[in-house]
Amino acid sequence: MELVPDTPNVELRLRRDGHRVVVLNFPYDVNIVAAVRAIPGRQFDWDTKEWSAPIDDWVGLHIAHLLTRFPDLQPAPEVETWLERISERWIATVATTKHDGRGWFVLRTRGGEIPEAVADRTITFDGQTLASMSRQVAEVLSEQRAVRMDRAAQRCVEALLNDTEPPRARLVLAESVEGDRLKLDVLWDASLGDAFSRLPGGQDGRGLPLDPWNADHLDAFLTEHGIPVVGAAVGAVHELREEHEEAAAAVERSRATSAEPLDETAAKLGGELQPFQWAGVRYALDTRRCFISDEQGLGKTVQALAALEADDAFPAIVICPASLKLNWQRETRKWLPHRTVGVVEGRGAYTPSHDITILNYEIVAAHRRDLAAAKPRALVVDESHYCKNPQAKRTHAVRRLAESIPPHGLRLALSGTPVLNHAEELVSQLRVLGRIEEFGSGARFARQFGGELSEERLHWHLRRHCFVRRLKSEVLPQLPAKRRVVVSMPLDNEREYRLAEQSVIDWLREQPLDLADLDAKIARTLRAERLAQLGTLQRLAAKGKLEASMAWIHDFLASGEPLVVFARHREIQDALVERFPDAAHLLGRDSTEARDLAVRAFQQPDGPQLIICATRVASQGITLTRASNVAFLELEWTPALHDQAEDRVHRIGQRDAVTAWYLLAAQTMDETMSELLARKREIVAAVTDGQAGDETSVLSGVLKVLRDGEPYRHLRPVA
Numbered sequence: 001m002e003l004v005p006d007t008p009n010v011e012l013r014l015r016r017d018g019h020r021v022v023v024l025n026f027p028y029d030v031n032i033v034a035a036v037r038a039i040p041g042r043q044f045d046w047d048t049k050e051w052s053a054p055i056d057d058w059v060g061l062h063i064a065h066l067l068t069r070f071p072d073l074q075p076a077p078e079v080e081t082w083l084e085r086i087s088e089r090w091i092a093t094v095a096t097t098k099h100d101g102r103g104w105f106v107l108r109t110r111g112g113e114i115p116e117a118v119a120d121r122t123i124t125f126d127g128q129t130l131a132s133m134s135r136q137v138a139e140v141l142s143e144q145r146a147v148r149m150d151r152a153a154q155r156c157v158e159a160l161l162n163d164t165e166p167p168r169a170r171l172v173l174a175e176s177v178e179g180d181r182l183k184l185d186v187l188w189d190a191s192l193g194d195a196f197s198r199l200p201g202g203q204d205g206r207g208l209p210l211d212p213w214n215a216d217h218l219d220a221f222l223t224e225h226g227i228p229v230v231g232a233a234v235g236a237v238h239e240l241r242e243e244h245e246e247a248a249a250a251v252e253r254s255r256a257t258s259a260e261p262l263d264e265t266a267a268k269l270g271g272e273l274q275p276f277q278w279a280g281v282r283y284a285l286d287t288r289r290c291f292i293s294d295e296q297g298l299g300k301t302v303q304a305l306a307a308l309e310a311d312d313a314f315p316a317i318v319i320c321p322a323s324l325k326l327n328w329q330r331e332t333r334k335w336l337p338h339r340t341v342g343v344v345e346g347r348g349a350y351t352p353s354h355d356i357t358i359l360n361y362e363i364v365a366a367h368r369r370d371l372a373a374a375k376p377r378a379l380v381v382d383e384s385h386y387c388k389n390p391q392a393k394r395t396h397a398v399r400r401l402a403e404s405i406p407p408h409g410l411r412l413a414l415s416g417t418p419v420l421n422h423a424e425e426l427v428s429q430l431r432v433l434g435r436i437e438e439f440g441s442g443a444r445f446a447r448q449f450g451g452e453l454s455e456e457r458l459h460w461h462l463r464r465h466c467f468v469r470r471l472k473s474e475v476l477p478q479l480p481a482k483r484r485v486v487v488s489m490p491l492d493n494e495r496e497y498r499l500a501e502q503s504v505i506d507w508l509r510e511q512p513l514d515l516a517d518l519d520a521k522i523a524r525t526l527r528a529e530r531l532a533q534l535g536t537l538q539r540l541a542a543k544g545k546l547e548a549s550m551a552w553i554h555d556f557l558a559s560g561e562p563l564v565v566f567a568r569h570r571e572i573q574d575a576l577v578e579r580f581p582d583a584a585h586l587l588g589r590d591s592t593e594a595r596d597l598a599v600r601a602f603q604q605p606d607g608p609q610l611i612i613c614a615t616r617v618a619s620q621g622i623t624l625t626r627a628s629n630v631a632f633l634e635l636e637w638t639p640a641l642h643d644q645a646e647d648r649v650h651r652i653g654q655r656d657a658v659t660a661w662y663l664l665a666a667q668t669m670d671e672t673m674s675e676l677l678a679r680k681r682e683i684v685a686a687v688t689d690g691q692a693g694d695e696t697s698v699l700s701g702v703l704k705v706l707r708d709g710e711p712y713r714h715l716r717p718v719a
Contacts (some may be wrong), residue, residue: 006706009136010063011076012055022063022082024051027516035066060086061111072511090114091146096188103166103188104130105137105153115140131286133188135160153186159187168192171222173233174207177186181207182218182233192225201457207584209448213460216242232522247464254463257475265310273306276475281306289411289433290466291384293418298470299652300414301328304380305335312357313378313410314339317371317397322360324621328382328597332356352376361386365397383620384413385640387432388425395428396598402432416647417640423458430466438465460588472650482650482658487552488666491544497668498671500540503535515692524713534669540574541665542634547635549663550579557609562602562627564643568614569635576612577635583610586618595622599606602626619645628656633663635673 007027025048026032036042038061042053053059053442064083067073075083076343081132091111097104100507107114107122107129114122114129117140118401121132131137138160141147149157156166174181184196184207199221201214207212218237222229229237247582253309259279272283282288284307308316318328325343332341342354352374355446359367379402381387389397405411411433427445430436463469491497553576556563567573573587584598586605595617602611603626613622615634619641630649637640641661652659664670 008076009073094149183207212244251463293469316378361394378410473509489545494546529616541668544667584608585612625653631661
């Protein structure tokens with residue numbers, strides 16, 4: 001590098017705006033340029049080909065270092081004078097830390113000497129210079145123009161100058177376009193920041209949302225650590241506490257297991273409600289628009305009918321799965337014998353003229369206008385998770401029909417499993433109830449209920465607004481708990497299954513596991529192909545264990561006890577019917593009337609000992625309590641279907657312990673699905689029962705296990 005003789009490369013100038021700057025002018029050198037780029041506030045002028053930076057002590061440090069490193073650079077005399085003055089000042093950064101149970105300033109000197117008034121109050125610990133938090137030190141720090149303090153150090157200095165001992169941290173309110181949040185302003189104890197970020201309800205270190213659910217956790221934290229609340233946070237925390245107290249009472253009402261009957265209504269009913277059912281009726285009447293989400297078998301239908309009668313909410317509309325229409329008709333005639341009831345069949349013209357009109361989801365759109373014209377005062381949506389998909393036509397039709405209910409009318413959503421897979425499935429159901437505004441909005445729902453313990457928080461808010469749910473263990477202690485038993489089955493087509501399994505594995509390894517980044521149409525096609533491939537494996541496993549499973553059923557029937565058997569695929573169902581011709585059955589090809597007769601026959605003391613059921617046909621709306629044992633020959637993709645199927649037996653009227661037998665093909669995808677279904681139950685329980693759990697997709701989980709070549713193979717085949 002050759003420099004222009006007698007021309008300073010570093011000089012001080014006065015800019016046109018009146019500000020003084022240091023200017024660097026030198027022939028291009030990659031090393032010098034790299035060093036200049038480290039100068040704070042530096043700029044490059046493309047016209048003059050010069051670098052410049054504001055004149056301050058920190059810039060001076062960089063300039064001095066630059067001149068030392070590149071001695072060929074020539075400073076102007078005024079630059080040398082400037083740098084000499086800087087060398088006489090203390091230049092440092094100041095932070096805070098915790099040591100020996102109290103707060104200290106952390107001094108990192110970059111130039112000059114620590115003033116004596118501060119140096120006398122320092123110690124050295126772990127290679128750091130620590131200064132005591134005293135007023136004397138704070139006064140010196142506040143007077144040093146070349147000392148840069150971080151936010152925490154500034155807050156501590158301000159407190160000390162006001163003769164206040166700096167707290168370890170303080171709670172403040174942070175405002176943003178995404179919504180106000182409570183944050184912990186750490187002054188000198190960083191461990192509190194970590195503890196605060198772990199509080200339930202926290203979201204990715206962004207602080208706590210202003211959510212009354214957080215109030216108890218927040219109060220416990222503030223009390224335990226003695227954290228002061230300052231500024232606007234004082235009012236915000238006060239409002240949270242008041243809102244939490246008010247909400248806590250509503251949550252308790254949603255858990256009520258006993259209430260006095262409504263005498264006038266009780267006199268009209270065709271039976272006697274239990275105390276917890278009266279509590280559910282009263283909750284529905286108070287909230288007007290709510291979920292009745294009691295565990296399967298606790299009489300949600302009866303509570304809905306009693307609420308309609310108590311409110312005189314007629315005409316009323318009941319929407320339910322097609323397979324449950326006769327059940328609703330039968331229950332209505334039993335419990336409300338003085339009311340007229342009509343069942344809508346097909347899409348042909350229908351004129352509503354009854355107190356209660358019952359129709360299935362598939363035909364709501366065809367009859368919506370006529371139903372709305374009848375000016376209904378109540379809407380009951382049974383198995384409301386049928387409305388989980390916001391894009392589905394039936395969801396749109398049900399929502400539009402719900403809008404015809406008067407503002408103070410009754411809207412009741414019945415489902416023991418309102419969430420089958422994801423919490424977002426509640427959004428459409430909340431819209432049907434007219435409750436989504438209390439949870440933000442559909443777009444904000446996932447964002448609002450994200451973070452630590454989000455499922456428990458959502459569960460609390462549901463109970464706060466519109467969700468009554470009681471468990472059998474809470475309201476029917478005489479009802480025995482059910483247990484699940486896995487029975488391993490050998491395959492008689494082992495070679496065929498293994499060849500198919502390896503073929504699927506090889507196929508999966510040729511494509512990405514995550515389809516999110518692919519074109520939507522391609523992703524849909526691959527998902528369908530994957531489901532088909534896994535369906536083939538399921539059928540092979542079911543086929544291979546069929547003989548062993550039927551032998552197990554035969555042996556079980558020898559005990560004389562009734563048995564309910566569920567199967568998924570038609571060929572398995574047909575094989576069972578052929579092997580056990582005297583069994584009753586509830587299959588997809590059976591008419592609604594035939595199914596009703598089969599249930600009635602099975603429930604009789606001298607009825608068939610065995611009933612064969614298609615899982616998706618017979619898992620809802622029927623009672624099979626004559627049996628206390630249920631067996632599954634095949635697995636579904638969601639645990640809710642199994643839970644619902646089990647609860648055909650485990651419900652009101654059951655007096656014996658219930659056992660669910662899972663006949664699984666050993667060392668096949670049966671095991672993989674079983675493990676993942678158990679995990680899936682956790683996320684479903686987290687929202688409906690307020691318990692924590694880790695979400696996982698059963699389908700994607702099975703794909704990953706197969707693709708990685710590490711299937712669950714813990715069962716041993718037993719002939």
